[in-house]
Amino acid sequence: MKNRILTVDDDRDILKVLKANLELHGYEVDTAESWTKAQEILTTRQPDMIILDIMLPDGDGIEICRHLRKESPQIPIILLTARDKVSDKVMGLEIGADDYVVKPFETLELIARIGACLRRVCPITEDEVVIGNLKVDFKKQIVTVSGKKVELTPKEYKLLCFFINNRGEVMDRETIRKTIWKDSHIYSWSRVIDVHIQHLRQKIEKDPSNPKYLLTVPGAGYRFMD
Amino acid sequence: MKNRILTVDDDRDILKVLKANLELHGYEVDTAESWTKAQEILTTRQPDMIILDIMLPDGDGIEICRHLRKESPQIPIILLTARDKVSDKVMGLEIGADDYVVKPFETLELIARIGACLRRVCPITEDEVVIGNLKVDFKKQIVTVSGKKVELTPKEYKLLCFFINNRGEVMDRETIRKTIWKDSHIYSWSRVIDVHIQHLRQKIEKDPSNPKYLLTVPGAGYRFMD
DNA sequence: AAAGTGTGTAAAGAAAGTGTAAATTTTTAA
């Protein structure tokens, strides 16, 4: 079940590079050099994500983005732009883009952002996940340990889902902050994340001091065992 | 997903040796004895890299290189030449070659440069890298030696990743400092780097006193074998 | 051969990261 990505950019070289790299990372890719071409493609099939250059020969990216949001609010959009002014960045996000990458961009960074965005937007396909004696019912939002229901606070539940969706991978504090805390500003020296991790451990781990699921990766972040 | 390399040289013996060695290292190889033949191949399929002899019967390598750069700027080029004059070397790089190897060359050196060049140009991070009995899982940040998990400290892990990403190339202490220690100021006479190298060796080498992977290049720095 | 340079290595003090409890602030719900 590959995710399909539509990339819209007037620079054919960029399109070529993007297509190659995205396909290498397991995505199916449609490319369009103009907004007109993109619209044609959109009528035939819906992508799971759109990567949109803000500067196109036949339309203003900002307007296009706003339009897309109205037409297909469920498709996440990542904006590409040569401009790096903060005002643009803010505007891009305000009109509904999910992320914003400034050209020239590191391909790897873009790939990472695409992955993060897709996980964020279409996070869970299963209704429930069972890992060891831990069970999470995403529909009912019920977490059980050894069949016993566990009461989690909203933040704790979000954290747990986040880790389960990214199980196996190391999640650094900055990524956690960006995903769970989003725009609410947290000082870099804040220990909020660590404290919540402790709370979660106390609720889902048998021996919170020797966690089996929610592991510490010293100097890097945390990782959920799978 | 093998990388495809087009080698262009009028010496059939060299072509034969190169093809054999490159294929041994996991590349797919096309060969051409002339620029005309090379162009034919280029029309049918795009290689990931071109190794080009500067002396060809039917064209000047310098001109060809310039032409290739214009037509397919994304394909890296390594020039081969019998001449070892500095002026040629400078010119070769100025007209857009990515590297330059003087004949007669050590096959191993060429292989190393090809690897370095490809990594530089398409820095696609794999999820894991296996070198001998050493395995690094970048997503999980887990390092195993002969299947046994090895616990590395943050600095040690960063160092190892750095060396693996630049395997084959000599890394001098200043480059290491700039990459791993970044802005944290370290006195030029500090032995921190050496000490960490020792620690790493003790964790990943079978015989830390006779390292197999993380080699010392006296007077220059360290180099990770591949 | 002696001096000088560069690297290997062990040990110890300094620094940083993390676990954890408790206090405080903010949010939510009645």
Added chain:
DNA sequence: TTAAAAATTTACACTTTCTTTACACACTTT
């Protein structure tokens, strides 16, 4: 408005990691 719940801050202990230092040894140069 008030009480409970949740989120966040704070402080400190403990552990791990980093860095320095000192000296041994090998290799080069004079």
